[in-house]
Amino acid sequence: MLPKRFDQAHPFALLGVVLLVWLVLPVVFKTFARSAFFEIQAPATVVDSYVDDLQNFWASELKSKEQLIKEGKDLAGLISAYSLANQTNKQLSADILRLENLLSLPSMPAYRLEPARVARRDFSGWWQRMIIRKGHNYNIPVGAPVVYSGGVVGRVIEVHAYTAVVDLVTSPTFRVAASAEGDNRPVSYQGGLNETFSPPRGTVEFVPLDLSASQVQPQRLVTSGLGGIFPPGLTLGSITLLEPSTDGLFKNGEVKLDPRLNSLTEVTILIPLNPEQP
Amino acid sequence: MVRYDYRWLVVFGCNLLLLWLVGLANHYLAHFSLLGFEHCTVSLYLGGLLVTYAALRLDSRHGWASTLLTGLAADSFTALPFGTSLVLFGMVHATLLHGRQRFPREELVFAIVVALLVNLFLFIAISFLLVGSNSRPAAAWLRLFADLLASQVAVALLTSWFMSVQNRIFYFLRQHPETGRRVAS
Numbered sequence: 364m365l366p367k368r369f370d371q372a373h374p375f376a377l378l379g380v381v382l383l384v385w386l387v388l389p390v391v392f393k394t395f396a397r398s399a400f401f402e403i404q405a406p407a408t409v410v411d412s413y414v415d416d417l418q419n420f421w422a423s424e425l426k427s428k429e430q431l432i433k434e435g436k437d438l439a440g441l442i443s444a445y446s447l448a449n450q451t452n453k454q455l456s457a458d459i460l461r462l463e464n465l466l467s468l469p470s471m472p473a474y475r476l477e478p479a480r481v482a483r484r485d486f487s488g489w490w491q492r493m494i495i496r497k498g499h500n501y502n503i504p505v506g507a508p509v510v511y512s513g514g515v516v517g518r519v520i521e522v523h524a525y526t527a528v529v530d531l532v533t534s535p536t537f538r539v540a541a542s543a544e545g546d547n548r549p550v551s552y553q554g555g556l557n558e559t560f561s562p563p564r565g566t567v568e569f570v571p572l573d574l575s576a577s578q579v580q581p582q583r584l585v586t587s588g589l590g591g592i593f594p595p596g597l598t599l600g601s602i603t604l605l606e607p608s609t610d611g612l613f614k615n616g617e618v619k620l621d622p623r624l625n626s627l628t629e630v631t632i633l634i635p636l637n638p639e640q641p
Numbered sequence: 642m643v644r645y646d647y648r649w650l651v652v653f654g655c656n657l658l659l660l661w662l663v664g665l666a667n668h669y670l671a672h673f674s675l676l677g678f679e680h681c682t683v684s685l686y687l688g689g690l691l692v693t694y695a696a697l698r699l700d701s702r703h704g705w706a707s708t709l710l711t712g713l714a715a716d717s718f719t720a721l722p723f724g725t726s727l728v729l730f731g732m733v734h735a736t737l738l739h740g741r742q743r744f745p746r747e748e749l750v751f752a753i754v755v756a757l758l759v760n761l762f763l764f765i766a767i768s769f770l771l772v773g774s775n776s777r778p779a780a781a782w783l784r785l786f787a788d789l790l791a792s793q794v795a796v797a798l799l800t801s802w803f804m805s806v807q808n809r810i811f812y813f814l815r816q817h818p819e820t821g822r823r824v825a826s
Contacts, residue, residue: 374735378734393723393724396723407661411661411665487667492720535775555774555776560680566777
């Protein structure tokens with residue numbers, strides 16, 4: 364029989380053994396375990412997302428004919444506006460191609476657009492991420508940029524069988540090279556200022572001293588294209604505050620992000636067509 | 642005939658249910674309006690509830706199995722390094738297991754107090770682990786404090802329900818959670 368003193372310490376001895384086993388376990392096993400535990404829970408997440416869609420569908424069925432006609436008219440207006448934008452885009456693409464050939468420039472990266480529904484949002488003070496309803500089944504790669512009509516949403520950090528996890532632009536773990544609109548000098552953007560009663564904000568560092576921005580005259584912050592993940596020119600937010608850093612060499616500031624990021628239901632994943640040349 | 646003892650699975654299953662419900666709540670709490678504030682957001686963390694029943698009511702073997710599996714399940718859905726919740730839940734479980742004989746562990750009020758304290762410890766531990774990655778940790782603490790407050794209120798409200806769900810399942814299975822013996826209905 365074990366002495367009483369050891370018997371009392373038994374839970375801690377067992378904890379020590381568990382920790383030791385966990386430390387020596389190979390990474391392959393841990394990766395497999397993580398994926399397995401995620402996949403066990405994923406069906407419930409996806410199912411409640413589909414149920415939510417069904418609820419919205421039934422809610423739409425209750426709309427009156429007048430309402431549908433009005434929305435149809437609005438949609439027709441949008442379609443004509445987008446048709447015009449599409450023609451302009453084709454013309455601009457042809458111009459870019461002509462200039463690339465003329466100046467022997469490397470071609471711009473091309474992307475396949477993959478729309479995906481948002482299944483789950485997880486916006487805590489520690490991290491900000493969302494689970495989308497597409498994964499390996501749609502060849503979503505890890506690291507792919509995710510966008511919406513207002514600009515950057517984030518990047519794919521985990522891909523599972525039929526879901527993927529997106530690290531949001533609002534998350535403290537999200538960093539990207541950016542630049543002020545009309546200025547090609549890179550600055551560093553990081554998410555993370557997420558207060559309970561106000562829209563999300565991020566921070567910028569290493570901003571050149573001659574740039575200025577304020578609440579009254581905000582500067583649009585866009586992706587710089589450096590780093591190869593995000594194409595240049597995508598909106599991140601608006602710089603609303605810039606002040607000199609402690610060393611006086613650069614400026615630091617705050618970026619106001621789009622409040623719609625907290626309520627997105629659909630996003631688009633940009634999948635590089637030629638991953639070797641990002 | 643040898644009857645398989647699945648007490649750990651009952652508690653682990655209940656924990657998975659709770660994880661799903663909390664995820665669902667956080668999904669809708671990501672954006673709401675309150676008292677004239679247009680863009681409110683809050684996040685619940687109920688880790689304390691996931692450990693309490695297994696540590697207070699189950700025997701050592703089944704309690705450990707349930708708690709460790711729950712830790713891994715919780716980690717797989719978060720941005721925490723895989724194994725963090727396993728370690729934290731394990732620490733809490735060992736501490737509660739060590740001292741539970743000295744307290745009225747069958748009492749609901751005691752379970753609520755334990756769940757609140759455990760949740761507080763887990764929340765603060767995770768916050769200290771992650772807050773360093775934030776560009777402005779001082780500002781991050783304000784948000785974390787709001788999340789902690791909401792989480793503690795949720796734990797205080799949900800503990801009695803969650804404990805009784807697990808008690809009720811064992812009652813239907815006619816099994817004592819600690820001894821595993823068959824009990825008369």
